[in-house]
Amino acid sequence: MKNTKFAAAFVIAISLAGCAGTGSSQLRAESETSVAQKIHEGKTSKNEVRQMFGSPMKTTFTEGGLEVWNYEFTKMSGDAVNYIPIVNLLGSSTSGKKKELVVMFDQDNIVKRYSMSESDVSVKTGLFNN
16 A cells, blocks of 8 residues: 555656646647637737737737737656666657747737647757757
């Protein structure tokens, strides 16, 4: 019984220690489908986008002067190889998902175009860096 509790606590601790999320936390629960239900080209205003997703991580402008907002959220977790003694001294490996939302506004501060994407990402160091 004692060993079972220890093993369960160990697995939970390893699971929690290996996860990290960075970027715009408002994107954490969003998907391409959920964003499509919230943002409507030609209708959604800049203020509505700010209320839904907060301030952008980055703002740029097109050559024509249109404003573009960028949001990103990345959630990474350590791969199993990181927890193997001695092997983990040779390098590390993390993988996860990256979400990116890009919104372009017209001259009237209404959404002209937007794009939401989700992609797999990985970071490898040391001998695991191929």
